[in-house]
Amino acid sequence: MRLSLTFFFFLIVLAINAQNREHAFEVNKRLGRGINYGNMFEAPSEQAWGNPWKPEYARMVATLGFKHVRIPIRWEPAERSSATLPYTINPAFLNRIKQAVDSALNNGLHAIINMHHHDSLFANPDLRKARFLAQWKQISVFFKDYPDRLLFELLNEPHGNLTPEKWNIFISDALKTIREDNPSRIVVIGTSEWGGLGGLPYIKLPDDENIILTVHYYNPFQFTHQGASWVGNGTEANAWLGTKWNDSETEREVVQQDFAPLKAFGIKHKIPVHIGEFGAYSKADQKSRVKWTTYLSRYLESLGWSWAYWEFSAGFGIYDPNFRTYKQDLVNALLHNPMPEPARYIGATVYKSNFTATTDGWNLFKQGNAVSSLSRINNSLVVEISNGSTESWHVQLVKNNIQLKAGKKYRYSFKAKAQGSRSFSSYIGMNASPWTAYSGYNNVTVSDTFAVYTFVFDQISNDNTARLAFDFGKSDVDVTISDFLLEEVVLQWPTGTENITGFKTTIFPNPVSDRLHIQNLDNFNEYAILNIQGGILETSLLNKYHNQIDFTKYTPGLYFITLSSENKKLVSKIVKK
Numbered sequence: 048m049r050l051s052l053t054f055f056f057f058l059i060v061l062a063i064n065a066q067n068r069e070h071a072f073e074v075n076k077r078l079g080r081g082i083n084y085g086n087m088f089e090a091p092s093e094q095a096w097g098n099p100w101k102p103e104y105a106r107m108v109a110t111l112g113f114k115h116v117r118i119p120i121r122w123e124p125a126e127r128s129s130a131t132l133p134y135t136i137n138p139a140f141l142n143r144i145k146q147a148v149d150s151a152l153n154n155g156l157h158a159i160i161n162m163h164h165h166d167s168l169f170a171n172p173d174l175r176k177a178r179f180l181a182q183w184k185q186i187s188v189f190f191k192d193y194p195d196r197l198l199f200e201l202l203n204e205p206h207g208n209l210t211p212e213k214w215n216i217f218i219s220d221a222l223k224t225i226r227e228d229n230p231s232r233i234v235v236i237g238t239s240e241w242g243g244l245g246g247l248p249y250i251k252l253p254d255d256e257n258i259i260l261t262v263h264y265y266n267p268f269q270f271t272h273q274g275a276s277w278v279g280n281g282t283e284a285n286a287w288l289g290t291k292w293n294d295s296e297t298e299r300e301v302v303q304q305d306f307a308p309l310k311a312f313g314i315k316h317k318i319p320v321h322i323g324e325f326g327a328y329s330k331a332d333q334k335s336r337v338k339w340t341t342y343l344s345r346y347l348e349s350l351g352w353s354w355a356y357w358e359f360s361a362g363f364g365i366y367d368p369n370f371r372t373y374k375q376d377l378v379n380a381l382l383h384n385p386m387p388e389p390a391r392y393i394g395a396t397v398y399k400s401n402f403t404a405t406t407d408g409w410n411l412f413k414q415g416n417a418v419s420s421l422s423r424i425n426n427s428l429v430v431e432i433s434n435g436s437t438e439s440w441h442v443q444l445v446k447n448n449i450q451l452k453a454g455k456k457y458r459y460s461f462k463a464k465a466q467g468s469r470s471f472s473s474y475i476g477m478n479a480s481p482w483t484a485y486s487g488y489n490n491v492t493v494s495d496t497f498a499v500y501t502f503v504f505d506q507i508s509n510d511n512t513a514r515l516a517f518d519f520g521k522s523d524v525d526v527t528i529s530d531f532l533l534e535e536v537v538l539q540w541p542t543g544t545e546n547i548t549g550f551k552t553t554i555f556p557n558p559v560s561d562r563l564h565i566q567n568l569d570n571f572n573e574y575a576i577l578n579i580q581g582g583i584l585e586t587s588l589l590n591k592y593h594n595q596i597d598f599t600k601y602t603p604g605l606y607f608i609t610l611s612s613e614n615k616k617l618v619s620k621i622v623k624k
Contacts, residue, residue, distance in 0.1 A: 070195075070256075071233055071259060072319045075233075075319035078115045079113075081114060081354065081356070084119065085361055086360075086361035086362070088143075089120060098368065100147055106150075106154050108154075108156065112382050115156050116157075117323060118144070120160055120161060120162065120163055122136065123164065126140070128182060135185070136186070148193070157197070157198065159197075159235060159355070160199060160200065161199075161202070162182065162200070162201065162202045163203040170207060170208060172209040172213050173213075176220075183199075183221050183224050187229050199229070201236055205237065205241075205242065205246075206241045211250070214239040215250065218236055226255075233258070233259055236252065236258055243262060243263055244490065246262075247262070248469055259320070259321050260318050260319070261320070261322070262322060262323070263325065264306075266301070266305055269504075270290045271328060272287070273285075273287035273288050274330030289332070291335040292327075292331075292336075293335070294338040294387065294390055295391055295538060296391050297391075297503050299346075302346060308492040311494075322347055328362055328363055336380075337379075338380075341387070345386040365378050390538055391538070391558075391622065392536040392538055393537055393622060395536075396532065397535055398533040399531070400529070400531035402529065407446070413441065414436065415520075416436045417442045419442045428444065429526075430442065430444055432523050433523060434523065436521070437520075439471070439519070440520060443519070444519065445514050447512060448513075449515060449533065452506060453508050456503065456538070458502070458533075459515070460501040461529070462528070462529045462530045463491065465493045465495065466525045467524050468493070469493060469526070470492045471490070471491065472491075472517070473491065474488050476516065487502075515533070537579070539622050550569050550617055552568050552569045557620075558622035558623065558624045559622070561598060562599075563598050564593065565594040566592065567589050567590060567592060572589060573588050573610075574609065574610050579606070605620060605623075
């Protein structure tokens with residue numbers, strides 16, 4: 048009888064946990080599409096960054112079709128809270144946040160409030176932990192009677208001296224503090240290492256069913272943050288101006304591979320996922336911003352995740368408060384655009400690894416206290432690490448003397464696995480100071496199963512001695528690399544007609560398998576087929592209307608077709624499947 052009662056209570060506990068878990072997923076589903084009140088309350092003062100919050104914003108956001116607002120809040124300034132015991136939050140500031148929360152809820156929105164830019168905590172987490180917990184206690188008590196449409200987010204982008212190990216402890220302690228007054232409120236928890244996907248392998252979530260995992264996403268960083276004055280030394284991001292995102296299959300694959308570990312983590316741990324920030328700065332090419340935002344929005348929704356775009360009315364925003372107008376193309380990207388057909392890159396090999404007999408010119412470099420070795424097994428390079436030291440670059444796998452040309456677009460890919468889940472960076476850049484990474488630092492999270500990782504970048508200068516590099520430090524988990532491929536690529540747009548604006552002539556199908564058709568409605572006299580190097584493969588006269596070209600004799604790859612007459616010329620890219 049005792050065993051039966053024990054088993055009965057066990058089933059009750061399982062049922063309660065399952066119900067709570069369903070509650071978290073249900074709230075996350077209700078969150079849906081959201082937007083950040085950025086550069087408002089997380090500024091040093093509400094006016095400091097020229098984008099103060101306005102009560103009408105919640106109505107505007109709801110009318111557009113968003114379902115929630117994320118409200119980043121800097122609680123640290125002296126005007127807002129005390130830095131000494133008992134760390135009192137100014138009641139006037141709490142009521143100001145209450146006003147923003149109430150306006151959201153009164154307009155049918157959900158709201159997420161967080162702790163943002165807690166700089167003293169990042170600098171000295173042990174000393175400032177008491178203040179962090181005391182602030183959450185006050186926030187928790189103040190909002191304890193609010194409905195579940197209000198969510199708490201513990202801390203924005205933990206970093207600095209708040210290491211992954213310390214952050215896991217802070218998560219547990221802060222959650223216990225909140226649960227004293229909000230036993231079932233949904234709490235949103237982010238990763239260490241600046242809140243990105245790189246912190247995913249280190250997070251240890253508490254045994255609490257009312258939590259949502261959040262990460263931020265700004266890849267590729269050189270695209271999303273080009274021209275951003277706060278990046279690096281203030282001028283670094285200016286070198287990235289002009290970087291485009293073309294919505295190619297390869298660029299989409301990069302996004303998918305970035306999110307694959309998070310997708311697996313969510314499934315394994317049965318936890319809902321919220322992408323708390325993503326966006327591209329206004330100095331980026333607007334068409335590229337729209338493409339990137341459209342794809343991210345639709346892709347995240349396809350995974351069943353909620354999201355909050357960064358942000359409403361500042362440098363990344365969809366609304367101009369000065370002219371009181373929306374940037375409708377971005378609004379459409381977030382809320383209305385369907386998933387379009389992708390463009391495609393066609394590549395010519397620059398370097399392809401061959402590890403059958405040698406390491407193929409790859410070398411392992413160690414710095415600091417790193418202890419590591421390089422070996423070659425089954426046409427792969429294995430980096431064994433017994434001490435990863437304190438910096439990622441303390442264990443580097445490098446190949447030098449790669450030739451890159453200014454103005455060219457490159458794609459590189461490799462296969463990788465590790466003994467367990469871990470992250471590392473890969474990049475292509477200078478082999479001497481200042482060690483500029485032309486490709487940006489591309490972080491990947493790998494598992495014990497081989498997967499392919501791909502990246503695309505634009506080369507801004509000639510370099511005949513560039514290096515391919517992996518940074519494996521700060522971890523003792525061994526890594527295996529194989530099948531490295533670097534290609535020079537050109538873009539094939541979905542329709543193949545990007546160069547024929549203003550003409551009535553159509554060229555189809557593209558890609559082509561056997562016969563290419565030309566509806567010659569502009570009276571071109573002749574055509575020519577060229578290879579990727581510009582060599583002419585065939586020429587012939589054109590009929591006035593319909594023409595056919597036999598493509599069965601050509602191998603798969605990229606070609607160009609030119610249609611010409613005395614006073615006009617049309618050039619288009621053709622992909623042979």
